[in-house]
Amino acid sequence: MTALTIRGVTKSFGATPVLEGIDLLVPAESFTAVLGPSGCGKTTLLRLIAGFADPDSGTIAFGDELVFSDRRSTPPQRRRVGYVPQEGALFPHLTVADNITFGLTRRARRAGQRVAELLDLVGLDKRVSGRYPHELSGGQQQRVALARALAPEPAVVLLDEPFSSLDAGLREGTGRAVAEALRATSATAVLVTHDQAEALSLADQVAVMREGHLVQLDAPEIVYGTPQDQGVASFVGEAVLLPAQLRDGLAECALGTLAVRSPSGDGPAEVLIRPEQIQLHDGGGTAGVDARVSDVSYFGHDASVRLDLLPAGPRVTARVSGGALPAPGTTVRLTVSGEAFAYPSRDAEAAASLR
Amino acid sequence: MELGTDPRRAPVTAGDGGLGVPQEQQRSAGKRQSYPPLLLVAAVLVALVALVPLGFVVGYTFSTGWDEAQRLIFRPRTGELLWNTTRLTAGCVLLCAVIGTGAAWLVERSTLPGRRLWNVLLVAPLAIPAFVNSYGWVSLVPAATGYGGALLIVTLSYFPFVYLPVTATLRGLDPALEETAHALGHTPWRTFRRVVLPQLRPALLGGCLLVALHLLAEFGALQMLRFPTFTTAIYDQYQSSFNGPAANMLAGVLVLCCLVLLLAELKLRGRARYSRVGAGTARPATRARLGRLTPLALLALAVVTALALAVPLGSLAYWLATGDSAEFSLDSLVSTTATSLGLGALASVCTVVLAIPVAWLCVRHRGLLSIALERSTYFGNALPGIVVALALVTIAIRIAPAVYQTTVLLVVAYAILFMPRAVVNVRSALAQAPPLLDDVAHSLGVTRMSTFRRVTLPLIAPGLGAGAALVFIAVVTELTATLLLAPIGTQTLATQFWSYSDSVAYGAAAPYAALMVLLSAPATYLLTREARRGTRG
Numbered sequence: 104m105t106a107l108t109i110r111g112v113t114k115s116f117g118a119t120p121v122l123e124g125i126d127l128l129v130p131a132e133s134f135t136a137v138l139g140p141s142g143c144g145k146t147t148l149l150r151l152i153a154g155f156a157d158p159d160s161g162t163i164a165f166g167d168e169l170v171f172s173d174r175r176s177t178p179p180q181r182r183r184v185g186y187v188p189q190e191g192a193l194f195p196h197l198t199v200a201d202n203i204t205f206g207l208t209r210r211a212r213r214a215g216q217r218v219a220e221l222l223d224l225v226g227l228d229k230r231v232s233g234r235y236p237h238e239l240s241g242g243q244q245q246r247v248a249l250a251r252a253l254a255p256e257p258a259v260v261l262l263d264e265p266f267s268s269l270d271a272g273l274r275e276g277t278g279r280a281v282a283e284a285l286r287a288t289s290a291t292a293v294l295v296t297h298d299q300a301e302a303l304s305l306a307d308q309v310a311v312m313r314e315g316h317l318v319q320l321d322a323p324e325i326v327y328g329t330p331q332d333q334g335v336a337s338f339v340g341e342a343v344l345l346p347a348q349l350r351d352g353l354a355e356c357a358l359g360t361l362a363v364r365s366p367s368g369d370g371p372a373e374v375l376i377r378p379e380q381i382q383l384h385d386g387g388g389t390a391g392v393d394a395r396v397s398d399v400s401y402f403g404h405d406a407s408v409r410l411d412l413l414p415a416g417p418r419v420t421a422r423v424s425g426g427a428l429p430a431p432g433t434t435v436r437l438t439v440s441g442e443a444f445a446y447p448s449r450d451a452e453a454a455a456s457l458r
Numbered sequence: 459m460e461l462g463t464d465p466r467r468a469p470v471t472a473g474d475g476g477l478g479v480p481q482e483q484q485r486s487a488g489k490r491q492s493y494p495p496l497l498l499v500a501a502v503l504v505a506l507v508a509l510v511p512l513g514f515v516v517g518y519t520f521s522t523g524w525d526e527a528q529r530l531i532f533r534p535r536t537g538e539l540l541w542n543t544t545r546l547t548a549g550c551v552l553l554c555a556v557i558g559t560g561a562a563w564l565v566e567r568s569t570l571p572g573r574r575l576w577n578v579l580l581v582a583p584l585a586i587p588a589f590v591n592s593y594g595w596v597s598l599v600p601a602a603t604g605y606g607g608a609l610l611i612v613t614l615s616y617f618p619f620v621y622l623p624v625t626a627t628l629r630g631l632d633p634a635l636e637e638t639a640h641a642l643g644h645t646p647w648r649t650f651r652r653v654v655l656p657q658l659r660p661a662l663l664g665g666c667l668l669v670a671l672h673l674l675a676e677f678g679a680l681q682m683l684r685f686p687t688f689t690t691a692i693y694d695q696y697q698s699s700f701n702g703p704a705a706n707m708l709a710g711v712l713v714l715c716c717l718v719l720l721l722a723e724l725k726l727r728g729r730a731r732y733s734r735v736g737a738g739t740a741r742p743a744t745r746a747r748l749g750r751l752t753p754l755a756l757l758a759l760a761v762v763t764a765l766a767l768a769v770p771l772g773s774l775a776y777w778l779a780t781g782d783s784a785e786f787s788l789d790s791l792v793s794t795t796a797t798s799l800g801l802g803a804l805a806s807v808c809t810v811v812l813a814i815p816v817a818w819l820c821v822r823h824r825g826l827l828s829i830a831l832e833r834s835t836y837f838g839n840a841l842p843g844i845v846v847a848l849a850l851v852t853i854a855i856r857i858a859p860a861v862y863q864t865t866v867l868l869v870v871a872y873a874i875l876f877m878p879r880a881v882v883n884v885r886s887a888l889a890q891a892p893p894l895l896d897d898v899a900h901s902l903g904v905t906r907m908s909t910f911r912r913v914t915l916p917l918i919a920p921g922l923g924a925g926a927a928l929v930f931i932a933v934v935t936e937l938t939a940t941l942l943l944a945p946i947g948t949q950t951l952a953t954q955f956w957s958y959s960d961s962v963a964y965g966a967a968a969p970y971a972a973l974m975v976l977l978s979a980p981a982t983y984l985l986t987r988e989a990r991r992g993t994r995g
Contacts, residue, residue, distance in 0.1 A: 155897050179900040186901035192894050196916045205912075206902025255903055 105166030105258045106131040107152065107291055112161030114147055121147045123315040125161070129259075129308075132289040134282060136302035139312035140338065145295045148312075149261050152293065153186050154179035165258045185252030185260040185290070190268045191244040193236035199247050200232040206255040221250040224287060226280040241269050242277040249281050253288055260285060260292040266301060278305050299339045303327060311335050327377075329364065329444055336375045336444075343381070343419045347374045347445065354443055357416045359392055364442040374443040381421035383408065383429060384436040391438035394419070396429045410437065493823050500815035505834040507812075508874055512713065512837050514849035519710045522703060530707040535691070539708070543687040543715065546608055546680075547673045553613040554669045555662060557762060558620025564755050566628040568746045576759055577625070581618050583766040585978040587935040588615040589678025589956070590971045594770030596682055597777060597964040608685040614766040615679065616672055620665035627661040628654075633743035646746075667723040674716055675842030677938040678956065688712040689844050689938070696848060696942065706852065709845045716840045774971055781965025790954065791969055798934045798950040801865070805872035806880075806929040810922055812873055813880035820881075821888040832881060839878040843938035846871050851942060868943045875939060876932045880925040887921020924984055931981035935974050951977075 107129040114122040121144045129135045137145045150156045152163060154170065154177060162172040170177040193202050203221055204212045211217070219229050225246040236244055245265050252260055265281065266274045282305045285292045296302050302309050303323040311319040311326060319331035330336035333344055347356035352366045354374045358381070361374065384391065394410035397418065406428055408421045413434065421437070429435050519527055564570045565577050583591070592611045595602045602611065631654065639649040677689040688708055695705035748755055816835055819828040838846070850871050854862040861867045891914045899909040937952040944953060951970045958967035 153897070153901055155900075179897070180903050180905055182901070183903065184901050186898055188894055188898060192892075192898050194895060194898075194913055195890075205899070206904060251898075251902070257901075261901075 105168075105291060107259050107293065108162075108164040109148075109152070110162045110164075112148070112151060112158045112163065114144075114151060114156070114158050121315055122151075122158070125315075125317050127310055127317060127320065129291055129293055131166075131291050133307045134285055134290075134292045134294065134305065135308050135310060136294045136296055136306035137310045137312060138296055138299060138302040138339070141297055143312045144315045145297075145312050146263055149263050149293065149295045152259065153184045153261055154182045183255065183258040185249075185255070185257035187245070187248045187252050187260070187262040187265045189264050190241070191236070191248035191265070193239075193244055193247055193251070195236050197235075198232065199234050199236070199239070202236070202247055203232075203250045203254050205251060217254055221254055224253070224284045225250045226284070240273070242273040245269065245277050246280060249284060253284070253290065256288075258291070260290045262292065262294040264296055265294070267296070267298065274301070275304075281305075303339070309339075311339065313338075330375070333373060333375070333446055341378050341420060341422070343376045343378060345374055345376070345417065345419075346448070347372050347443075349445055354445055356443075357392070357412050358419070358437060358439050359390075361439050361443040362441075363445045366445060371448045372445045373448055374445050376419075376439055376443050378407065378420045378422035380439050380441050380443075381419060382438050382440055383421060383423055384438065391436045392416075393434055394437050396431050396433050396435060398431050399428055401425065401428065410435070412437075493819060493825070493827065497815050497819055497823075498827075501819050501828070501831045504812045504816050504877075505831045507870065508835040508838060508877055510853070511841050511846045511849040511874060514853060515706070515710050515713045515845065518703075518706050518852070522707065526703070527707060527710075530704050531711060536708070536711065539686060539688050539691050540711070542605075542685065543674065546605065546612070546685070546687060547670050549609050550613050550616065550673055551666045551669050553609070554617040554620045555666055557613070557617045558665060559624050559658070559662060561617075561759060561762065562621050562624040562628055564759065566625055567743060568748050568755070569752075570748060570755055570759075571752065576763075579763045579767065580621050580759070581982060582763075583615060584618045585982040586615070586767070586770055586975055587678070587937075587952075587978065588612060588672075588676055589682060589937055589952075590774070590974060591615045591766075591770045592679040592682045593955075593959050593964070593967065593971060594773035597959075598769065598773040603684045605685060608680055608683045610765075611683060612673060612676060612679060614762075616669045617762075617766075619668040619672070620662065623661035623665045624658055627658055628743075631657055631743065636743065663723050663726055667719060670719050671716060671840055674712060674719070675844070675938075677842075677844055678952075682959065688715070689842055692844050692848065693938070693941075705848060709848055712842060713845055716842070720840055771975075774968055774975070777964050777968035778972060781968050790949075791973075794949045794951050794954045794970065795973060797948060798952070801868065801872070801950060802930040802933040804865075805869050805876070805933045806926040808869055809873045809876055809880045809929045810884065810926045813877060813884045813925065814922075817881050817884035817888055821885055822893060832885075835877045835881050838874045838876065841875070843871075843875055843936065844942070846874050847939040847942035863943075863945045865945060865948070868940065868945070871939045871943050872929070872933050872936065875936070876929045879928040879932065883921050883925030883928065884918070887918035887925070890921065891917035927984060928981055931978055934977050 107127075109125055109127040112122055112125040113120070125148060127135075127137075127148075137148060139145045147156070151158050151171070157174070157176045158171060163170050164172075165182065169175075170182050193199075194205065197205065199222075200215060200218045201212075203218050204215065207217070218232050222229055222232060227243060227246050227250075231239065231243065231247075236247070239247065248265070249260075249262075262281070266278050269277055278301055294302070294306060303326070306323060308320060309323050309326045310317055311331070313334060319326055319335055326335070326339055330339055330342075333342070336342040336344065345356040345358065347354040347361075349363065349366060349369050349372045351369070352363055354361045354363045354366075354372065356374055358376065361376070363374065393413040394416070395413060397409040397411050399409075400407040403425055405425050406423055408423055408429065409418060410421060411418050419437075522530070561576075561580050565573050565580065570576065586594075588611070591614065592602075595607070595611050601607070635653055635657075636649055639653045640646075644652065674687075675689060676687075677693060680687050681690045681693065688711065692705050692708045692712070695702060695708065699705070813835070816832055820832040850867055851862070854867055895913050895917075896909055899913050900906075904912065934950075935952055936950075937956055940950055940953050941956065944950065949957075951974050955967045955970035955974070958964075958970070
């Protein structure tokens with residue numbers, strides 16, 4: 104398997120720029136998720152890598168081999184990419200086995216080589232090999248699509264929102280099976296998604312895209328823990344963002360005085376606190392601040408509690424385990440565990456642009 | 459044009475088995491390459507051929523000059539033909555709308571017993587070409603001529619053109635809309651008037667347009683019923699004065715009528731879209747209880763089907779049974795059948811092959827130009843066979859006398875006339891093979907040619923077959939253009955039937971009619987299936 108290197112790739116459709124100077128390195132045998140809201144250009148990026156369309160400028164290399172540079176473009180037929188589109192796009196007139204062996208040589212197709220091995224790899228029973236795509240569930244179709252893409256041993260595997268059409272229960276299991284199969288074959292893989300949970304849980308590194316730019320490229324826990332800016336913070340997971348004053352490595356904000364991770368100078372700032380850092384207490388005690396419970400969304404395993412800080416503070420969201428929940432209208436005491444993350448004060452538009 | 463498909467009803471987003479391509483991708487796929495030159499040249503040529511008759515009529519009118527045209531057009535005879543054509547068209551459209559919509563409502567939305575059977579019986583008249591229907595009537599009831607007879611018989615032949623789309627729309631109508639109206643406090647009748655009827659409008663108008671266009675093109679039935687309209691007058695002119703300017707001027711007026719109809723329908727249809735919003739299949743609607751009215755409804759449908767099916771088929775059976783065996787020649791029957799089948803096969807293959815570049819551009823490279831090219835092939839549906847034939851005869855004699863009276867010219871006429879059916883079917887077939895599948899195949903290292911052979915062709919083959927079958931049947935029952943263009947000595951089932959029944963040899967004509975009906979039956983089945991799929995027009 105080979106690394107994928109993208110340098111300075113731009114692309115516009117007519118006068119509309121879609122990608123503006125994308126640099127992305129996907130190390131060999133790693134799994135990178137490209138995460139962004141719809142319309143950010145992530146699917147276009149994937150199509151450029153596959154060779155279905157050409158960039159306006161920049162280079163794309165698979166390992167040492169340039170597949171696009173200076174208007175010289177290797178056609179998709181010779182790039183050796185494995186492509187898993189949305190909803191699988193299995194060939195409807197072929198059985199599962201014929202779909203999987205579609206990209207193999209005629210002789211290999213006849214022999215039906217690798218069908219059992221690949222079905223096993225993606226966690227499907229051998230008995231489905233004679234079925235037609237419409238006889239499979241959505242999750243099975245996606246697994247077959249992955250097996251088909253892996254069969255010719257591609258240099259890079261590209262997955263275009265492959266789980267977005269599956270319902271929630273199926274999505275997680277299918278995603279895990281796909282990630283395991285990709286790791287087992289040591290594939291270099293790029294997954295495009297707008298689902299931050301999917302990106303964080305499956306990938307080795309997450310590339311966050313916004314309006315044609317790549318804004319952050321890091322391991323999942325770094326993207327979540329120290330987002331590049333407030334926009335990324337609120338797109339990747341839920342964020343409580345409060346204005347604060349930094350002094351001596353501490354932040355003073357509506358939730359009290361908080362420790363700050365890698366502080367940088369004093370002055371006005373904005374701090375990020377994740378909802379699960381906010382803890383609720385029955386009152387009494389001296390630590391923390393008071394808040395009135397506005398409303399509660401109960402999810403079973405846990406719950407989101409929206410709180411208005413007293414006396415007239417901003418509204419914050421806390422994520423608490425689903426045990427004893429406060430009733431709306433009651434007053435509780437809030438404390439913050441762990442460190443906050445501080446940003447220089449900003450103008451409001453930047454955050455709005457990502458949401 | 460005995461069995462028509464309305465091309466505009468057809469953007470059939472046929473059930474695509476989970477292959478829906480996201481809009482964004484289709485758009486970007488379309489943008490990255492402009493029209494492929496070879497395909498474009500092919501499609502332009504096909505569109506030009508399809509436009510030949512219309513261009514000829516317009517050009518001829520201009521070159522004739524205003525004075526001469528005026529002399530030929532403004533005659534009492536033209537006024538009489540216009541009056542006949544108009545009153546027949548208006549009367550027939552009205553009757554077809556009432557019968558078609560009423561029957562559709564009974565079958566789709568009421569508790570009528572035997573609905574499945576009625577559905578088949580109400581579509582079946584399409585399998586009997588109109589000129590065979592009038593043969594059945596006239597040979598049995600010689601008095602069934604003139605306006606009354608013509609109105610009755612063409613209505614019986616053409617009401618399924620309204621019945622089919624209205625049925626399909628009623629079936630596809632989301633009952634949730636009606637339930638919402640009920641919930642908002644509308645009574646059932648008010649709901650029908652304010653919710654259901656407006657949604658039927660495109661189907662109803664489309665059906666009526668189809669009936670009217672068929673009427674303007676109808677020749678055999680009206681000639682047999684001795685009711686002169688433009689078509690029969692053009693034919694008579696052509697027979698007597700051969701290729702005279704008079705015939706061409708009448709053809710010009712007829713084309714004008716067709717265009718007026720097309721524009722009127724566009725105008726009436728308006729810009730509203732009446733498709734179901736949201737995904738998933740609609741639940742079946744609750745049916746209205748007929749109760750004590752059931753016998754009345756049954757009687758009405760029984761009368762319609764008896765007149766439309768039992769009379770012509772009974773008459774045909776009678777002539778088959780009693781026909782004078784001395785008149786009957788098996789050799790002639792076999793040879794005309796072979797000619798018809800051969801012509802049908804040749805024309806259907808040619809037409810489908812010609813339709814492919816046009817449909818391909820339209821589906822895979824959608825743009826203003828490709829849409830314009832596709833639309834220009836639809837004029838065949840609006841142009842009467844006699845106009846196309848007359849244009850080709852005149853052009854052939856002037857420019858290429860070598861092809862006059864050859865099979866080539868005849869096949870060209872068939873291709874122009876029946877191109878819409880082929881294009882519609884090839885287009886919906888191509889929609890079954892989204893470009894995303896090509897992308898996937900390419901990413902798997904499969905070449906373009908190989909992708910076409912292993913992916914696209916297997917997916918579109920059934921649609922190509924259906925298109926070819928529809929063209930085939932249309933050719934086998936085509937009369938007007940064949941009469942004018944068939945090489946001397948070439949007799950098809952339709953022309954042989956025509957020459958027998960024209961000389962009142964009803965018994966001799968019967969076997970030819972029976973064969974045409976038998977051959978039309980499968981196409982009728984195909985049409986009902988198509989209507990069932992295309993409910994989201």
